[in-house]
Amino acid sequence: MSAPHSATSANGVPTLDVARLREDFPILGQQINGRPLVYLDNAATSQKPVAVIDAIARYYREDNSNVHRGVHALSERATAAYEAARETVRGFLNAASSKEIIFTRGTTEAINLVAQAWGRSTLQPGDEVLITHMEHHSNIVPWQMVCEQTGATLRVAPINERGEVIMDEFERLLGERTKLVAVGHVSNALGTINPVARMIELAHAHEALALVDGAQATPHMVVDVQALGADFYALSGHKMFGPTGIGVLYGREALLDAMPPWQGGGDMIKAVSFEGTLYSDLPYKFEAGTPHIAGGVGLGAAVDYLAGVGREAIAAYEAELLAYTEARLQEVDGLRLIGTAENKAAVASFVLEGVHAHDLGTIVDHHGVAIRAGHHCAMPVMEFFGVAATSRASLAFYNTREEIDALVTALQDAQRIFG
Amino acid sequence: MDLRDLYQDIIVDHNRSPRNFRRIDNATRMAQGYNPLCGDKLVIYITLKDGAISDVSFQGEGCAISTASASLMTEVLKGKTEAEAEALFDNMHRLLTEDAHGVDVDELGKLAALEGVRAYPTRVKCATLCWHTLQAALEEVDEPVTTE
Structure with missing residues (x-):
């Protein structure tokens, strides 16, 4: 890498230059259905930097x-x-x-x-x-x-x-x-x-x-x-x-x-x-x-x-982005978060009243947003929460607040269609 | 492609208020459909009388495409003979998987609203699950069927 991707902010918490980091991931630059790709399926698999x-x-x-x-x-x-x-x-x-x-x-x-x-x-x-x-x-x-x-x-x-x-x-x-x-x-x-x-x-x-x-x-x-x-x-x-x-x-x-x-x-x-x-x-x-x-x-x-990116910086950035994600998701009427542990990392699983996870997956894909819909290879978890499937947005350090906003807009569109 | 081509009003309506969504206690035929990867599950109940479907219903859970497809299917099947039901399935299958050219859309009636699914290959299995389950019921197959 030509320059460090992270720096230390005034209060000592490492920060990431996410805009720069995103350039390391060529796949993220594309459009899906005419909109910028928003890749929120990182728990399924992550994207690969040019270095790899x-x-x-x-x-x-x-x-x-x-x-x-x-x-x-x-x-x-x-x-x-x-x-x-x-x-x-x-x-x-x-x-x-x-x-x-x-x-x-x-x-x-x-x-x-x-x-x-x-x-x-x-x-x-x-x-x-x-x-x-x-x-x-x-x-x-x-x-x-x-x-x-x-x-x-x-x-x-x-x-x-x-x-x-x-x-x-x-x-x-x-x-x-x-x-x-x-x-x-x-x-x-x-x-x-x-x-x-x-x-x-x-x-x-x-x-x-x-x-x-x-x-x-x-x-x-x-x-x-x-x-x-x-x-x-x-x-x-x-x-x-x-x-x-x-x-x-x-x-x-x-x-x-x-x-x-x-x-x-x-x-x-x-x-x-x-x-x-x-x-x-x-x-x-x-x-x-x-x-x-x-x-x-x-x-x-x-x-x-x-x-090179810095694992402490990644953890700090993602914790902040996850908090933002959960706060924005909870603004959506009828959305229920599945998994609200005190200590969480990078995953927001949810169900949306009146919209099945698979329909949601198709609709948000129209907005260029990739999320996972299904049982996530954890069927006993689905059974515990009494749902057949959830939608899951899973984060990586290259995701941004603007991408979470795009997800929320897509969810609201789904609600309009099924409204 | 517009999302409304997939989620037409009639699909949204049948998802919200599925028709014939009930059990038939004295059904003469019954079969289960299950797509384990997506979790869609349904049971089809049929009453056959004099070689024709006098009553048909379903229960289960699934996405809008799967629920609306099953609901629409039960509506059009009433009064059809087994052979007519098989012909409809064949027509439906072609509508969902092949070029619509050569599909008798008039014959399909309101089922043609599902045509938009063809542009979403991962969702075709949702729309066809009820039809494969219907076929299993007519052929008296005991095992749950799947379209995955």
């Missing part, structure tokens, strides 16, 4: 080769680039070692890896896995599957009407049978920021491990896995301005070392014979097959980009 797009293109134009195999120059460069990205991600999460950074396809695969490699070899009938009522399907279904395979039981901590985990109930559900707590850092459907440090502390007090689904947290806030005490932490590149198809499982080295491999294949072995196979060391033990090298490189570029 260029890093991927440069990798394919100049360095493309397979990793950890060849002795030729390109293979050395590809390996170096891929491993540099791993080190970049280590720094991003403040993991102790890059051996603790396993590249996966995304958060979903990272959670499945833990469920199958750790869970399947560890869980016994009667053991319990504790999740919460607000989890994304990807932090529910892998546990259901491994519980079915092992005879363990899945327990669910309830939430209150604001969309917060009821911590007394959460604590009550922890016991000597609890072997793992799996919880989302930030809810994709509600925006709730869970008190994960406290939840991990409670899990550890009961000698249970703790996995955090960080897919919705890493684009918005500083994450320090050692400060949190997380045993496992999962993230997706595409939610944090990197490419699709790449994600990360962080796991404490001792745990990963003790876990059997998950998928078998090339790259995860030291020696193979028909009598048996000697597996690779970390992190390669969990990376069978040719990895998504360009994805890793792109994710590394995204992390560098985020560092």
